[in-house]
Amino acid sequence: MTIILTNNTNIGRIGVVKFIAQVIKGRWFMLCASFFIMGGSGGSYLFGSYSEVIKSTQGYDQSTLNLLGFFKDLGGNLGAPIGLIGEIAPPWLVLLMGSSLNFVGYFMIWLVVTGKIFKPPIWQVCLYIAIGVSSQNFANTGIITTCVKNFPESRGTILGVLKGYIGLSGAIMTQLYLAIYGNDSESLILLVAWLPAVIPAIFACVVRFMKVGTKQPNEEKLINQFLLASLVLAIFIMVMIIVQKQVVFSKAAYAGSATGACILFILPLFIVIRQELSLWNIKEELALSANEVVVEKPQIVEPKESSPIPKEKTKDPNLSCFASIFDKPERGEDHTILQALVSIDMLLLLTSSFVGYGTNVTVVDNLGQIGKSLGYTGNTVKSFVSLVSIWNYFGRVLSGLVSDTLLQKYKVPRPMLLVFSHFLTCIGHLLIVFPKPGSIYFASVIIGFAFGVLFPMLYALVSELFGLKHFSTLQNCVLMVIPIDHTC
Template identity: 55%
Template sequence: MLGLLKGFVGLSGAILTQFYLAIYGTDSKSLILLIAWLPAALSVVFVYTIRERKPERQPNELRVFYHFLYVSIVLALFLMAMNIVEKQVDFSKAAYSGSAAVVCAMLFTPLIIAIREDWIQWNLENQDGMKPAADTPVDRALDIAREVKSEVSKEKEEKTMKSCFLSIWNKPERGEDYTILQALTSMDMLILFAATFCGLGGSLTAVDNLGQIGESLGYPTKTIKSFVSLVSIWNYFGRVFSGFVSESLLVKYKMPRPLMMTFVLLLACVGHLLVAFPFSGSVYAASVIMGFAFGAQLPLLFAIISELFGLKYYSTLFNCGQLASPLGSYILNVKITGLLYDHEALKELAKKGMERSSVKELICMGVQCYRVPFIILSSVTFFGALISLVLVMRTRKFYSSDIYKKFREIHGVS
């Protein structure tokens, strides 16, 4: 589910592009206006659809999940096809409007699936309501077990509140509910933070500089725009792939989820090297690889945090885990890539006999502009992959066990 939800976030860039072209055409100044009003308007309209639901397992939940997944895949493929066609053909305003209408219809298809399932569930509840309730010994035993577990958890919570700082070094086993301080000071979290700093920091740097990379290598403006859409679309595929495939490998083969992160970071290294040592069309491949690797890291990070440190303080730990991403982006992007790019641009000005004050913006042209920065990014990302291997070794025993057993016991599922 993390991969699916984050996948739609990954598609958002390509989706907004279609809406922007349909509403404003090629007026680039209106893009900021669209970003300002569209998300706010959607939030106001759909805020009333949010409901609190009891955490019940449904017999056909996997089938419904696949339906959501198929819809999202079709949407991603359509956006990629439109990205390719728009580069070859000059679209009219009506054509862009038709494309945006198709995207809008696909976005609302999951709503139809949800309404259908709610209707089926409502009918089943009405049928069950007409039958006399049967209070079996098994049901009574499950109710008693849940009450006892609830009381025990309340006692634990009271003790935790009293001794939050005292128990900071007395950490529970992996998979149990850590306190915020216990999680933040654990070696597993520090390793995960370092790997995220290297991996996501490098990926964000690459994505942020993609436009200038295309410009420095002499790609036309229309092609550079397609790079951004490719990153967004393959960002989706990375998010869905890492969440879905890592879960399958974990359930079937007990493969530690951090190992999947190692593979993703090694793949990101390849994308960085394609920019550092470019050839004809290499930025196309680099944008696909970097988009995929960037998207794949996020669901893995969030899933690993939930599995190692429990769900009690998940929302806080979720956001703490993300702090490594902007920190890594700032250091690798601003302090390293930006400075080295400016250094190469200044060297070009010096060769032309021009002063820095004579130009408004530093522009560097040629393969040398991003060679050194992306060699550094590749090295940093490779170091992150090695760090994640340490986490693989530390959590190998934990992932070889049944990590979902306690959740099945809580809900009375065998």
């Protein structure tokens, strides 16, 4: 029996408030908010810009400044305890904790530099900078873990874009600092204190784990649009850096460049609104076309005998967690933290992180001295540093996209791209060891690109080898060896 009901009700448009609610609740706005938070979380990258004012105001020598730099790197890379917090705390709470620590750490440094408090001993200043820089680990834990779990099939590209934004954050804040404060290093510290704290406070509430369904048909297209938006922002900032070194900018000109950077920074928001507007129109068309409702009489179906369901293995509650350390599951399945840490795969990743990061950061930190020893002038040496920074970004975003494409279409595993990164590093170092006229330009590009490839690949491999259950902790563990590079 079939009953046909005719619906003559006129369905009106959804109000603006409902559309805004749809945008805020959507997974794409969550991803867009993640880009914004990562784009404001790179205060540690500006250490070279404000370290000199710390040195001069506090009367430090170079060895004391190096000690301060060590604690900066220590606070920025020991994120395993923060990963453990991310195992039990929701992402928004992790982000707000990082926001608070960022403000406390850098604001105390600003008070020290401006003389608003008595000169503290060096260990307190080291503690302040370690606290401030540790906020970057909270952003990585809250954002990267959430986005990888929400977009597991596009994790490579997502990781590349996220790490690309955090790589650009230092350059973005530099443009804002020049427009707001001018060339005042003390005010730069204040900017680093409040800006990375405000952005997570605004957007943390929308960063959450969402139900993962099947991959949407246009998901790859939208993610590539986000990647393209970040590329446009990177090119704009690169052009501004070059022009600002050649031409003396007025404060109005700096304000114009900062405005352009901000517009391009929020460009992903317009992509999100366009996508949600498209979904809204589709829902409206479906609602208007629903003029008939068909109700069919349900048929009674005899239940079939179901095959017995095998019993799942249950763990003995009295069994210690150390008893299953060496009883590891297959690669790709969820490992416990201890199972992952004692595995050969983790040892290889830690070795790759130590060797790949250590050799690259040694060259990057000493690029100025290398350039001067080869006879280049000061302005030319600064261009080498800019080349490393820009190509570091390109390495981050392109490695994620390329690794996803190679894996999905040609079944090329991600470790091959990590090996390719180390191979490029060797070429860059050889160009420095055996210099030719202009070879250091190519070395800067190659080393910067190889350096950028490293981080997205490490994060992606951790998620694919050990599963996503404890990704919050394991993604921080793989970077634990980085501070050792600075002590070797």
